[in-house]
Amino acid sequence: DIQMTQSPSTLSASVGDRVTITCRASQTISTWLAWYQQKPGKAPKLLIYEASTLEGGVPSRFSGSGSGIEFTLTISSLQPDDFATYYCQQYYTFGKTFGQGTKLEIK
Amino acid sequence: QLVESGGGLVQPGRSLRLSCPTSGFTFSAYAMSWVRQSPGKGLEWVGLIRSKAFGATAEYGASVKGRFTISRDDSKSIAYLQMNSLKPEDTAIYYCAKSMTVPGSKYYFDYWGQGTLVTVSS
Numbered sequence: 001d002i003q004m005t006q007s008p009s010t011l012s013a014s015v016g017d018r019v020t021i022t023c024r025a026s027q028t029i030s031t032w033l034a035w036y037q038q039k040p041g042k043a044p045k046l047l048i049y050e051a052s053t054l055e056g057g058v059p060s061r062f063s064g065s066g067s068g069i070e071f072t073l074t075i076s077s078l079q080p081d082d083f084a085t086y087y088c089q090q091y092y093t094f095g096k097t098f099g100q101g102t103k104l105e106i107k
Numbered sequence: 108q109l110v111e112s113g114g115g116l117v118q119p120g121r122s123l124r125l126s127c128p129t130s131g132f133t134f135s136a137y138a139m140s141w142v143r144q145s146p147g148k149g150l151e152w153v154g155l156i157r158s159k160a161f162g163a164t165a166e167y168g169a170s171v172k173g174r175f176t177i178s179r180d181d182s183k184s185i186a187y188l189q190m191n192s193l194k195p196e197d198t199a200i201y202y203c204a205k206s207m208t209v210p211g212s213k214y215y216f217d218y219w220g221q222g223t224l225v226t227v228s229s
Contacts, residue, residue, distance in 0.1 A: 001169075034215040036150075043202055043219035044142075044150065050209075055217065087150055091213045094166045098150040 006099035012107040021073045021102045023088035028068045032092040035073045039084045109203050114223030127186040127203030134184035138206035141188045143199035193227045200224050
């Protein structure tokens with residue numbers, strides 16, 4: 001199985017900050033990577049697919065980059081609605097597809 | 108819209124079937140997936156069923172393979188998750204998700220239901 005490792009596990013930041021979350025795959029996955037946002041008690045929401053393509057309706061302050069084994073999700077200017085847990089998902093192969101999550105907290 | 112149902116409390120070793128009725132998209136054209144989340148934990152892919160155009164075949168995660176079965180009824184726009192031989196570690200919120208396909212049998216999840224809680228305990 002491909003292992004997906006996110007860092008950091010927890011991130012404290014303030015409104016207006018620029019933040020970056022990293023997702024590393026244990027082997028190359030090309031650009032077959034998606035990012036999801038999950039708020040407490042809610043289902044995950046797709047933000048980005050194919051590493052850098054923004055899902056419709058997602059604010060442009062979210063961006064994704066990377067290919068191969070290292071990927072990043074960047075929020076250019078944090079808004080109060082952005083405090084949530086973020087997951088990466090590789091869809092290169094079936095199996096253990098999700099990272100362990102990054103909880104973005106208010107500083 | 109996706110609305111899971113069928114969750115609840117079940118004893119270890121017993122079975123349960125979850126349903127995911129959908130609306131608002133052409134169900135038959137899409138693969139459907141199930142993803143679960145144990146209380147306070149991360150997301151775990153359970154499995155998916157391809158659309159009929161791709162043979163309506165299913166894939167499963169290692170922890171459920173041989174015990175869980177995913178099926179679909181395109182006439183009713185419903186996806187199902189049949190769970191047999193349930194274990195306490197299967198306790199989780201189970202989400203169904205509409206799955207986008209890219210060439211090479213690769214899938215990500217663009218719409219999710221609200222989830223249904225399955226608790227396996229004696």
